Amino acid sequence: MEIKKVKRSEDYSAWYNNLVKNADLAEHSDVKGCMVIKPYGYAIWEKMQAELDRRFKETGHQNAYFPLFIPKSFFTKEASHVDGFAKECAVVTHYRLKVDEVTKEIVVDPDAKLEEELIVRPTSETIIWNTYRSWIQSYRDLPILINQWANVVRWEMRTRLFLRTTEFLWQEGHTAHATAEEAIIETKQMLDIYADFAENILAIPVIKGIKSANERFAGAVETYCIEGLMQDGKALQMGTSHFLGQNFAKAFDVKYVTRENVKEYVWATSWGVSTRLMGALIMSHSDDEGLVLPPRLAPIQVVIIPIFKKAEEKILVLEHANSYAGLLKKQGISVKVDDRDYQSPGFKFAEHELKGVPVRIAIGPRDVQNGTVEVARRDTKEKMIMDATDLEHKIPHLLEQIQINIYQRALDYRSEHLFTVDTWEEFLDALDNKTGFVSAHWDGTSETEENIKEKSKATIRCIPLNNHQEDGKCILTGKPSTQRVLFARAY
RNA sequence: CGGGGUGUAGCGUAGCCUGGUAUCGCGCCACAUUUGGGAUGUGGAGGUCGUAGGUUCGAAUCCUGCCACCCCGACCA
Numbered sequence: 001m002e003i004k005k006v007k008r009s010e011d012y013s014a015w016y017n018n019l020v021k022n023a024d025l026a027e028h029s030d031v032k033g034c035m036v037i038k039p040y041g042y043a044i045w046e047k048m049q050a051e052l053d054r055r056f057k058e059t060g061h062q063n064a065y066f067p068l069f070i071p072k073s074f075f076t077k078e079a080s081h082v083d084g085f086a087k088e089c090a091v092v093t094h095y096r097l098k099v100d101e102v103t104k105e106i107v108v109d110p111d112a113k114l115e116e117e118l119i120v121r122p123t124s125e126t127i128i129w130n131t132y133r134s135w136i137q138s139y140r141d142l143p144i145l146i147n148q149w150a151n152v153v154r155w156e157m158r159t160r161l162f163l164r165t166t167e168f169l170w171q172e173g174h175t176a177h178a179t180a181e182e183a184i185i186e187t188k189q190m191l192d193i194y195a196d197f198a199e200n201i202l203a204i205p206v207i208k209g210i211k212s213a214n215e216r217f218a219g220a221v222e223t224y225c226i227e228g229l230m231q232d233g234k235a236l237q238m239g240t241s242h243f244l245g246q247n248f249a250k251a252f253d254v255k256y257v258t259r260e261n262v263k264e265y266v267w268a269t270s271w272g273v274s275t276r277l278m279g280a281l282i283m284s285h286s287d288d289e290g291l292v293l294p295p296r297l298a299p300i301q302v303v304i305i306p307i308f309k310k311a312e313e314k315i316l317v318l319e320h321a322n323s324y325a326g327l328l329k330k331q332g333i334s335v336k337v338d339d340r341d342y343q344s345p346g347f348k349f350a351e352h353e354l355k356g357v358p359v360r361i362a363i364g365p366r367d368v369q370n371g372t373v374e375v376a377r378r379d380t381k382e383k384m385i386m387d388a389t390d391l392e393h394k395i396p397h398l399l400e401q402i403q404i405n406i407y408q409r410a411l412d413y414r415s416e417h418l419f420t421v422d423t424w425e426e427f428l429d430a431l432d433n434k435t436g437f438v439s440a441h442w443d444g445t446s447e448t449e450e451n452i453k454e455k456s457k458a459t460i461r462c463i464p465l466n467n468h469q470e471d472g473k474c475i476l477t478g479k480p481s482t483q484r485v486l487f488a489r490a491y
Numbered sequence: 492c493g494g495g496g497u498g499u500a501g502c503g504u505a506g507c508c509u510g511g512u513a514u515c516g517c518g519c520c521a522c523a524u525u526u527g528g529g530a531u532g533u534g535g536a537g538g539u540c541g542u543a544g545g546u547u548c549g550a551a552u553c554c555u556g557c558c559a560c561c562c563c564g565a566c567c568a
Contacts, residue, residue, distance in 0.1 A: 013562075028560070088567070157492080157566055164568065217568095237568060276568060307527050346528040364527055374527075491568085 008288055012232040019282060020161045023291045023355050026278075033159040033166035040355060041278065043299035045169065048277060049149065051201050051296075052171060055193045061145040061173060066127050068151075069118035074126040078251040081125065084218020088155040090120040120153040125219060125244070125270055128174045129252040136176060136266060138257050143186070144176040162279035163236075163491055170274035176266045178256065180245070183267035184222075187243040190271040191224045194239035202277065203294035203407035204228045204284045205414050206238060207437070207486065209462025214449050217270075221245035227461045227486070229414045230283035233435025235461045235488035238280050241271035279491075284410050285379075291356030292378055294406050295399040302328055302395060303357045304337045307345045307364035314341070320368050320388070324361065327392050333399065353378060358402050359395065379406050420484070427475050427487070431458050437488045441481035443474035452476050458487045 006015045020026050025041030037045065053063070069092060076082055096112030099105070121127065128146075135141060149171050159165050173190060177183040191208055198206045206226035216223040220242035228238045249255070249265040256266055285292040295301050306321045308314040318339055325335040338348050345362065352360055362374040373391065376383045379402050386394060417436025421427045430438045442448060442460065452475070453459050463485045472481045 032560075154567070274568065309526060344526050344530055350529045362527065
């Protein structure tokens, strides 16, 4: 395969697509808008899943699975939810194919029309709340804390690998509670888990906030989110956690009997992150050489590349390489010895850089003789000679340093691209020329938000949590405002 | 749905204007020499040129329809 190089600074979008393909993460399938996630990309997703799943379970959640298909009638029950999703639903109308007698082609059998059409889930609130009705009778049945790992389908007009595909993988948590307070605590707890995961595992700094009414999830009372800033200055919503109030309980008639024997509607939350996080990961850290993976997420944390000329050297070098690999594995590090003898060391260096492997160890006859190895880190491209005896205690430390450095770099970038402005001119200048988050006053109305979006292409990403309150004037209308909100152009 | 682009070997491409069944690179296979930053040589395999039709003695090339995908916008996670 010939690697086509595209510079990040020249064409960010082409660079991104190229990287996804070259790093072997995913490729376009022959199905419009759908991708094939390749083994290496899927391995990264599995690491994300494992980290998230552990956190979900530590906070008392259980996994379950609900159907892919949702009867159309379920969908019509929550009005704003329907409005939000109707335009992008795939619908199953028939259940059988047949061979056309004239053309001999496979066609949909018109006699096999479904009594009730089925919607391919774009999200599962409706089918889950329809199910919860039968699970919940008493306050003793609450809370219900469930998560599901699933695929969903949203018929988007325009797609982009990982960031927006017609079918995507995600997790969706759906919880039911006796009180609004408890549901709100759950909503915020899950937001905190997402933020912790993003910052400590993905090494991406995020801003926690609340969505404006325009950006709120269809059917939610309040949508909380984490927002990240990509290297091209565009924001990316990386996860959402919704306080659904009693909207779905009312739509699906889910009530419970309180301790005082009174029937009350149940309070709900839902929360999710998707394979979009793969996009966030790529766009936060990677460079012209390829992917840069934070060690805590890398399927391979250390690659060992043996270098040899003669057969006897190969034996000796591999022996050492395998023994070092064994030592590192005992430290819980994921190590691969790249002993392919049909690729040159130079090729392997480049390939593992492309794939974002955090640490590379090269070992040749010279090293064997000196009892050393060459250690190179992916994030800074620094190389150092290390005594082999130091590997065991220095490599775990190095991996941690890389994790921290990648995060710090992303944090610095974001700090340098977070602007506070007070006039419309400054606002546009920040968006057009500086790029990034822009903190500005807004009069709080949907109309103004719409107008700002139309004029600047920027949306309100969020109202940061614990936002500082200060009097000011709306950036567009000049009307009084009590706080700044975060704007950005977004994916 | 608008605007742009692409479709030729696994991948990337030349050829198209000016018709004569196809170029080059990477990859693949074999052998040899190589291996501390994407190795080299020699030999070899691989293509109904997206699809349907038309013009023509003859179409990758000209004409018409269709399809697919990508990119930019509107919609959205």
